[in-house]
Amino acid sequence: MAADLTPASCAVVLRDEATASGLADMLHQFLAQTVASSPAKARLACRLRGALLFRATEDELLTVSIAFSAAGIEVGDAPGPDPRLPMLTADFLTTAHLTTGEERPLGLLVRRRMHARFRLGQALFLWRVLGLLRIAPDAAPARAPARARFRWALAVGLLALAVLAVALVALMTASR
Amino acid sequence: MSAIYSQAWYDDLKRLIEGSAEFAARAPKERIAMALEVVGDAGSPYVPAGQERHYLIVLDGAKVTTLDLLPARHDGRDLGFRFTAPATVWESIAAGLLDPITAGLRGTIRVRGDMRFLMKNADAVKILVDLYAAQVETDWPAGKPPY
Numbered sequence: 134m135a136a137d138l139t140p141a142s143c144a145v146v147l148r149d150e151a152t153a154s155g156l157a158d159m160l161h162q163f164l165a166q167t168v169a170s171s172p173a174k175a176r177l178a179c180r181l182r183g184a185l186l187f188r189a190t191e192d193e194l195l196t197v198s199i200a201f202s203a204a205g206i207e208v209g210d211a212p213g214p215d216p217r218l219p220m221l222t223a224d225f226l227t228t229a230h231l232t233t234g235e236e237r238p239l240g241l242l243v244r245r246r247m248h249a250r251f252r253l254g255q256a257l258f259l260w261r262v263l264g265l266l267r268i269a270p271d272a273a274p275a276r277a278p279a280r281a282r283f284r285w286a287l288a289v290g291l292l293a294l295a296v297l298a299v300a301l302v303a304l305m306t307a308s309r
Numbered sequence: 310m311s312a313i314y315s316q317a318w319y320d321d322l323k324r325l326i327e328g329s330a331e332f333a334a335r336a337p338k339e340r341i342a343m344a345l346e347v348v349g350d351a352g353s354p355y356v357p358a359g360q361e362r363h364y365l366i367v368l369d370g371a372k373v374t375t376l377d378l379l380p381a382r383h384d385g386r387d388l389g390f391r392f393t394a395p396a397t398v399w400e401s402i403a404a405g406l407l408d409p410i411t412a413g414l415r416g417t418i419r420v421r422g423d424m425r426f427l428m429k430n431a432d433a434v435k436i437l438v439d440l441y442a443a444q445v446e447t448d449w450p451a452g453k454p455p456y
Contacts, residue, residue: 155416163424170425191411225410229431268425 143168143179148209156189157197161208163232164199167265168206177265178206183258186211190224199262219251219259232268312448313403314347314355314362316378323373325440332440333371335433337426340369344383346393353396354451362396390422397454402442404454409438 145168147153147161168175181201189195198211198218214220223231227246230236238260241247251259311317326332342365349360356362363382367375383391398417401407412418420427427434447453 153416154414155412155418155420156414158416159413159420159424159427162421163428166423166425189414191408191414195414225414226431226435229428232425232428233431268428 143175144205145178146205146207148207152210154195154197154210156187156195157208157210160187160197160199163266164206164208167268171269174265174269177261181258181261181265183255184218185255185259185262186215186218186220188214188220188222190222190227193222196220201262214250219249219255221247221249221259223247231263232266234267234270238263310446310448312450313400318447319364319376319378321446322441323376325443326368326373326437327371329371329436329440332433332436335430335436336368336371337430337433338370340367340374341389341426342367342375342387343390343392343422344379344388345399346382346391347396347399348393350395350397352456353400354456355400356396388422389426390420392418392420394418397456401454402438403447404449405442406454407442409442410435 145161145165147157150158153161164178168178178201182203184198184200187197187199194213196211196213198207198209198215200207223241223246227236227241231238231241231247236246238247238249242249249259311321345364345366347356347362347364349356349358349362351358361382363379365375365377365379365383366373385391394412394417398407398412402409402412407417409418413420
């Protein structure tokens with residue numbers, strides 16, 4: 134039995150829902166809510182292909198697989214580590230801090246609060262999954278994008294003026 | 310010392326939460342309502358199989374504005390989270406025998422709600438569950454876990 138909490142475009146399903154661990158259940162809810170809340174996250178999730186394992190430090194018997202395919206995202210309990218799949222191991226608080234951006238993946242790895250096992254070819258996939266799991270900061274005030282656009286326009290305008298000035302100087306020098 | 314599941318026990322818990330400077334510093338700014346569901350099981354001398362106890366806890370900042378025993382299961386309206394577990398699990402946590410985070414990860418406590426909110430407020434959640442587990446001054450009139 135599987136539960137689908139998201140639109141059909143990028144379905145997030147929980148495998149064997151009745152017997153799923155809390156970790157699988159919560160990761161399923163987290164992913165489904167993330168994908169449902171943001172079209173950008175949904176697009177990213179739909180484009181991902183591959184699978185990874187997530188293991189809880191609190192109970193290393195708990196390993197959950199997250200598989201991304203054309204059919205959607207499937208979350209479910211895994212029997213244990215699989216050497217073919219990349220694996221992240223972290224405790225609840227570390228995982229939370231990772232998703233909120235309070236901690237950076239590299240910092241956690243260096244301080245050994247998170248363990249990652251992956252092959253070089255899986256690094257980009259893993260990085261993109263971590264990007265998907267990252268909770269977007271609370272919506273910025275509506276003025277922020279307009280302000281950013283104004284700054285860009287100002288920069289482009291100043292650059293254009295500078296180019297024009299250089300061209301004029303070059304023309305005047307050439308005409309003497 | 311107050312008896313498990315008594316109003317006095319929950320009043321003690323409320324005082325513990327509101328007296329925690331650590332929780333006050335980390336408490337979510339938003340008002341959050343949670344249902345705590347105790348499902349009776351054969352192992353518990355307090356909530357036998359077939360019975361259920363439903364609590365509503367409302368936090369507003371670091372204040373516990375509601376901590377009520379409900380007459381029936383909460384209908385889910387305006388509810389942020391629902392935590393469901395067998396009575397023996399809640400009792401084992403209150404007795405300090407079971408780590409609530411591990412219980413949640415294993416699925417012995419079922420958690421339903423906004424997981425992104427849970428992640429954003431994970432430190433506050435950890436403090437809350439530790440406070441629940443740290444309430445060791447509990448009277449167990451019908452016996453203390455493990456049963």
